[in-house]
Amino acid sequence: MMNRNGMVSKIQTRIRTDPFKNNYDIAGKELGRGKFAVVRKCVEKTTGNEHAAKFLRKQRKGEDCRMDIINEIAILEMAKSNPYVVALHEVYETTSEIILVLEYAAGGEIFNQCVADNDEAFTENDVIRLVRQILLGVAFLHRSNVVHLDLKPQNLLLTSVRPLGDIRIVDFGLSRRVDNVREVREILGTPEYVAPEILNYEPIRIATDMWSIGVLAYVMLTGESPFLGDSKQETFLNISQVNVDYSQDVFEGVSDLAVDFIKSLLIKNPRKRATAEDCLKHPWLCPHPTILEALSETEARQSQSEPESPDSAEELVLQASYTICTSQSDLQAFRKTFIFEESLPEIQQELVC
Structure with missing residues (x-):
């Protein structure tokens, strides 16, 4: 089912309401943080598998944005059989957040x-x-x-x-x-x-x-x-x-x-x-x-x-980021000319920003 703005409003994934921390341990530093979301690396207690947990706030600037998150879940469901789209593992919901448990891309x-x-x-x-x-x-x-x-x-x-x-x-x-x-x-x-x-x-x-x-x-x-x-x-x-x-x-x-x-x-x-x-x-x-x-x-x-870098033998370890980050320019909207809806959540990743 799709609304007039092209957003899908129906999902198949069961949204869990039991405590997220009963099933996952948060591991290490945040992968990213923004105005409306935090991405953290987590480990599933029963399997030991690593995932990325995306904590999305439902209320943004005083508006209920739950349906925006439902649309994101629906798109991930639609693409679940494609190996080049990040996989959705589980979804949790609290009074203030929806948590997407995603595939962890270590690179x-x-x-x-x-x-x-x-x-x-x-x-x-x-x-x-x-x-x-x-x-x-x-x-x-x-x-x-x-x-x-x-x-x-x-x-x-x-x-x-x-x-x-x-x-x-x-x-x-x-x-x-x-x-x-x-x-x-x-x-x-x-x-x-x-x-x-x-x-x-x-x-x-x-x-x-x-x-x-x-x-x-x-x-x-x-x-x-x-x-x-x-x-x-x-x-x-x-x-x-x-x-x-x-x-x-x-x-x-x-x-x-x-x-x-x-x-x-x-x-x-x-x-x-x-x-x-x-x-x-x-x-x-x-x-x-x-x-x-x-x-x-x-x-x-x-x-x-090219001269060999003295650090070339060292393994480069990077954190994964799961959403928008400013790059070569300030990516906030030039609102006097065009009104850009910023990517949500607006994650800032310390390795780049």
């Missing part, structure tokens, strides 16, 4: 490697594998007419860092379900990653996510945010005008096929953007063996020319 946000230097940064082969996983998860959502609406490095986790693990898509607090009957128009998302149609208050569609994936691929390959300006006004203007730098200086060492992939997504008209299914057939993600060999040789040459 943390991909943001950390997007902005890393030298040997800690993603190689192009890494990005090919991870973007393919993101697309497999998003294509699954889109087949159910679900739009994530907040795809960005902070909402994409890794199961491990070394060796590089697999993707888990998280934070469905802004997700909506769209169909051909009703139009959903809302100003939602994170400024650097929102599509032009969001800024123009046009109907949300599954193509809206594809713009964000184009931005993601750009950031993962270059470590730079394509539309980030000195102010939110400038960022929004860059998005509206599709001001993108595809110069060799930015994409040094990156294949032409990767740039072509990004160009197929950063298109102002959403009807002309590649779909998730189209992207999965793109030659950059389905390369010929000789292309893979060329990429590997290029990456090998680059690694040989």
Whole structure:
């Protein structure tokens, strides 16, 4: 069942009302904290399995937001068979909170490697594998007419860092379900990653996510945010005008096929953007063996020319974050121009912020 804002109001998961602490021990430091939520690592007493517990406040700014949380649960249920969407284990409810017990992704946000230097940064082969996983998860959502609406490095986790693990898509607090009957128009998302149609208050569609994936691929390959300006006004203007730098200086060492992939997504008209299914057939993600060999040789040459970090032998241990975090810019809304509903909960993660 879906309301006029594209939010799903029915769930299958049984909401437990017995005390959460009877069944779980809180382990270690918080994974994240925001205005309306806290994410903590927890251990299930009966099994010893690690999970991430997302404590969500039902009352926010004086309003009852329980249905927003129900919508998030419903989307997680819908995607439970997809390996690249974070798994929902259990749900608890108290008088003031709803607690989502989620899969724990120990590798943390991909943001950390997007902005890393030298040997800690993603190689192009890494990005090919991870973007393919993101697309497999998003294509699954889109087949159910679900739009994530907040795809960005902070909402994409890794199961491990070394060796590089697999993707888990998280934070469905802004997700909506769209169909051909009703139009959903809302100003939602994170400024650097929102599509032009969001800024123009046009109907949300599954193509809206594809713009964000184009931005993601750009950031993962270059470590730079394509539309980030000195102010939110400038960022929004860059998005509206599709001001993108595809110069060799930015994409040094990156294949032409990767740039072509990004160009197929950063298109102002959403009807002309590649779909998730189209992207999965793109030659950059389905390369010929000789292309893979060329990429590997290029990456090998680059690694040989770079001095080895004295800390390269040390294992990088990162905490996992399960929702929005400010990154290269202040992600609060530029409310004088556009009214952005902030991702909920607005988690701040100490490793990045």
